[in-house]
Amino acid sequence: MTLERKRPDMVTIADVATHAGVALSTVSYVLSGKRAISADTRRRVLASIDALGYHPHAGARALASRRANVIALVLPLRAGMHVPVLMQFATSVVTSARQFEHDVLLMTADEGPSGLRRIAASALVDGIVAMDVEMRDARVPVLRTLERPSVLIGFPADAHGLTCIDLDFHLAGRACVEHLAGLGHRDVALLGAPEVVYLRDTGYAHRTREGFLEAAEDLKVNAVAEPCGEHAAGINATLEALLAARPELTGLVVHNEAAVGHVLAALARLGKRVPEDISVVAICPDEVAERSHPALTSVLVPADEVGRQAVDLLMRKLDGEAVPESTLLPPQLTVRESTAAA
Amino acid sequence: MTLERKRPDMVTIADVATHAGVALSTVSYVLSGKRAISADTRRRVLASIDALGYHPHAGARALASRRANVIALVLPLRAGMHVPVLMQFATSVVTSARQFEHDVLLMTADEGPSGLRRIAASALVDGIVAMDVEMRDARVPVLRTLERPSVLIGFPADAHGLTCIDLDFHLAGRACVEHLAGLGHRDVALLGAPEVVYLRDTGYAHRTREGFLEAAEDLKVNAVAEPCGEHAAGINATLEALLAARPELTGLVVHNEAAVGHVLAALARLGKRVPEDISVVAICPDEVAERSHPALTSVLVPADEVGRQAVDLLMRKLDGEAVPESTLLPPQLTVRESTAAA
DNA sequence: TCGGCCCTTCGAAGCGCTTCGACGTCCGGG
DNA sequence: CCCGGACGTCGAAGCGCTTCGAAGGGCCGA
Numbered sequence: 001m002t003l004e005r006k007r008p009d010m011v012t013i014a015d016v017a018t019h020a021g022v023a024l025s026t027v028s029y030v031l032s033g034k035r036a037i038s039a040d041t042r043r044r045v046l047a048s049i050d051a052l053g054y055h056p057h058a059g060a061r062a063l064a065s066r067r068a069n070v071i072a073l074v075l076p077l078r079a080g081m082h083v084p085v086l087m088q089f090a091t092s093v094v095t096s097a098r099q100f101e102h103d104v105l106l107m108t109a110d111e112g113p114s115g116l117r118r119i120a121a122s123a124l125v126d127g128i129v130a131m132d133v134e135m136r137d138a139r140v141p142v143l144r145t146l147e148r149p150s151v152l153i154g155f156p157a158d159a160h161g162l163t164c165i166d167l168d169f170h171l172a173g174r175a176c177v178e179h180l181a182g183l184g185h186r187d188v189a190l191l192g193a194p195e196v197v198y199l200r201d202t203g204y205a206h207r208t209r210e211g212f213l214e215a216a217e218d219l220k221v222n223a224v225a226e227p228c229g230e231h232a233a234g235i236n237a238t239l240e241a242l243l244a245a246r247p248e249l250t251g252l253v254v255h256n257e258a259a260v261g262h263v264l265a266a267l268a269r270l271g272k273r274v275p276e277d278i279s280v281v282a283i284c285p286d287e288v289a290e291r292s293h294p295a296l297t298s299v300l301v302p303a304d305e306v307g308r309q310a311v312d313l314l315m316r317k318l319d320g321e322a323v324p325e326s327t328l329l330p331p332q333l334t335v336r337e338s339t340a341a342a
Numbered sequence: 343m344t345l346e347r348k349r350p351d352m353v354t355i356a357d358v359a360t361h362a363g364v365a366l367s368t369v370s371y372v373l374s375g376k377r378a379i380s381a382d383t384r385r386r387v388l389a390s391i392d393a394l395g396y397h398p399h400a401g402a403r404a405l406a407s408r409r410a411n412v413i414a415l416v417l418p419l420r421a422g423m424h425v426p427v428l429m430q431f432a433t434s435v436v437t438s439a440r441q442f443e444h445d446v447l448l449m450t451a452d453e454g455p456s457g458l459r460r461i462a463a464s465a466l467v468d469g470i471v472a473m474d475v476e477m478r479d480a481r482v483p484v485l486r487t488l489e490r491p492s493v494l495i496g497f498p499a500d501a502h503g504l505t506c507i508d509l510d511f512h513l514a515g516r517a518c519v520e521h522l523a524g525l526g527h528r529d530v531a532l533l534g535a536p537e538v539v540y541l542r543d544t545g546y547a548h549r550t551r552e553g554f555l556e557a558a559e560d561l562k563v564n565a566v567a568e569p570c571g572e573h574a575a576g577i578n579a580t581l582e583a584l585l586a587a588r589p590e591l592t593g594l595v596v597h598n599e600a601a602v603g604h605v606l607a608a609l610a611r612l613g614k615r616v617p618e619d620i621s622v623v624a625i626c627p628d629e630v631a632e633r634s635h636p637a638l639t640s641v642l643v644p645a646d647e648v649g650r651q652a653v654d655l656l657m658r659k660l661d662g663e664a665v666p667e668s669t670l671l672p673p674q675l676t677v678r679e680s681t682a683a684a
Numbered sequence: 685t686c687g688g689c690c691c692t693t694c695g696a697a698g699c700g701c702t703t704c705g706a707c708g709t710c711c712g713g714g
Numbered sequence: 715c716c717c718g719g720a721c722g723t724c725g726a727a728g729c730g731c732t733t734c735g736a737a738g739g740g741c742c743g744a
Contacts, residue, residue, distance in 0.1 A: 012729095022693075026694075028732060036691070057465050057731070058464040059401040059404030059465060060699090060730035061732080062401030062731090063699045063729090064698080065699085065731075083426045086429065094449065098457075104448045106446045119445070121397035122397045123700095124445065230633055232633065258633070261603040261607070265603070265635075291600070293574025354699095355701065365723065367725075370702060371703095374703095377703095377723090379723085399699085399700050403702080405730065406700075406703080406729055407701075407703090408702095408729075465730095
């Protein structure tokens with residue numbers, strides 16, 4: 001009876017063993033490489049495996065080995081922020097994880113703490129990568145109590161005892177000012193994230209601003225930092241006010257992916273030519289910078305690299321290795337058409 | 343010895359059974375509801391479950407029940423297209439899947455056919471949702487041969503025997519023309535996807551164009567459809583040429599999320615006021631339309647709804663139910679500030 | 685020639701769960 | 715008063731895999 005109920009298409013390790021004329025455990029060892037197997041046997045087993053189209057049953061493997069070979073990728077609750085960058089993180093994490101023979105489970109944070117506990121306790125995943133972590137992120141305290149290792153992309157207020165990785169936004173802010181100052185600009189402004197983002201104490205927004213202001217002070221450049229909405233109307237108003245208040249302004253740093261296009265449009269509308277009248281540096285993905293007109297000098301958020309390294313760190317933790325608590329990637333500024341000497 | 347090696351934090355169903363003073367199988371039945379359990383026993387078992395913080399082991403469950411309670415979400419190989427919409431699909435799929443007690447495994451198509459075969463054969467997932475399917479999508483033939491059910495978001499050239507769902511782009515194209523014609527416009531143009539997208543035979547681009555042209559013919563409106571790049575420079579050129587060739591043009595349909603902003607900027611630069619001189623309808627997510635200046639009349643891609651229904655269809659297939667081969671969601675046009683009577 | 689060792693392979697015992705058949709118990713109808 | 719059925723619960727047999735201890739065979743040195 002049992003035979004009839006079986007899915008006929010499920011090839012098990014036992015089938016492979018029979019086909020190859022070896023013991024079931026031998027097949028397992030060929031697959032895992034945990035014991036020496038003679039070259040001849042290995043060859044026979046491998047031949048049988050692909051003759052039969054065998055794929056190990058993930059559940060059975062997880063049960064027996066106590067390793068699911070899956071990691072979780074946790075999106076922030078409030079998506080919609082940095083969407084394209086998030087997507088880059090995600091694909092980069094997936095690709096990197098596959099390199100380590102792991103798959104990726106996608107979670108949104110809207111299940112709350114219990115969601116994280118569930119996947120951790122159910123052994124669905126071996127470890128967790130949390131994306132777009134904020135200063136006082138609700139996920140952080142939960143992650144701390146979990147027995148499973150985790151890596152955060154972004155820095156919470158208290159990163160102690162965690163493993164965090166991100167672009168060094170502080171240096172990114174500096175880099176923009178240094179570039180502008182190097183071109184002779186003495187009066188610059190930062191258009192940052194929307195106000196709510198600062199109020200939420202989002203780490204990268206604050207750190208960029210600090211780096212920006214600090215560098216300006218060091219280099220004796222006049223500087224202001226303004227929050228910046230993402231809607232065309234608000235941006236127009238902000239920019240108009242800014243230019244009215246500081247007619248000397250010749251350098252602009254935009255740290256707001258969604259606003260970049262509108263800022264350029266607004267400048268055009270206000271009769272400011274880029275880069276002749278005003279130089280613009282953006283902190284955004286390369287595609288956005290390249291697609292703009294004129295192409296923008298920019299510091300890119302190296303999402304691929306961040307994702308790759310996040311997985312790397314997690315794998316090392318899974319192997320019981322000690323890893324640095326914080327990893328900051330140096331910013332890299334690409335000069336394009338939107339900046340020129342003052 | 344075995345006792346020492348055990349992870350001390352793994353609570354099993356046996357622990358729960360002991361704690362509640364019932365048989366292991368009784369706990370299982372309480373959890374699954376597959377057999378009647380007295381109210382009293384059920385209460386005791388549930389109490390023990392959360393006293394101990396029990397979570398069923400996903401692997402064990404998958405092994406015994408032959409159901410992983412996980413579905414795969416497969417991104418197209420070439421991401422970066424419709425990024426924000428993709429993200430909406432993804433979060434919507436995750437949320438909906440959780441409603442059915444399922445988790446979501448994120449795959450990119452760059453592992454190729456063998457990747458799909460692997461997750462299917464390894465019983466890692468019960469079913470598959472493929473996002474952003476194109477006319478001649480490499481994933482489609484593979485999905486056809488898999489024993490696991492799948493649902494496609496988007497339509498391949500031959501959808502026979504598959505389950506597909508998408509916005510009805512044909513009707514969307516029509517709706518835009520009908521709206522403009524209703525306002526008295528007699529000369530309209532469609533700015534569509536980049537040329538390469540048409541060459542790749544991407545379904546939605548073609549279908550939108552067909553619907554657009556067909557409706558124009560029905561309504562006796564002059565119409566042209568042009569592919570459209572995503573870079574500011576190209577868009578400027580395209581638009582300039584278009585306006586030069588057709589000075590009568592008063593209606594524009596933009597089906598290209600990335601280009602929307604540039605189109606508006608270009609119109610401004612060319613001295614065309616929206617909507618006074620020219621009316622603009624976009625096919626894009628609401629946020630993009632709302633964030634533009636002026637806010638755009640648009641047909642939205644109902645990503646949430648598509649994701650939700652895709653999961654729904656998949657769940658029904660998993661339950662052995664028959665489902666329609668194709669589901670087309672009616673477009674919905676929202677009037678905002680960018681269209682006015684001719 | 686023989687014991688001992690290494691190299692390779694085997695068998696069996698779980699991993700934690702679902703599910704099937706069986707076993708009381710308690711009820712109502714004949 | 716007894717029998718047939720529900721109803722509620724239990725025990726045991728796997729699901730497909732990993733892993734541990736041990737067995738078999740060839741080779742070496744004594």
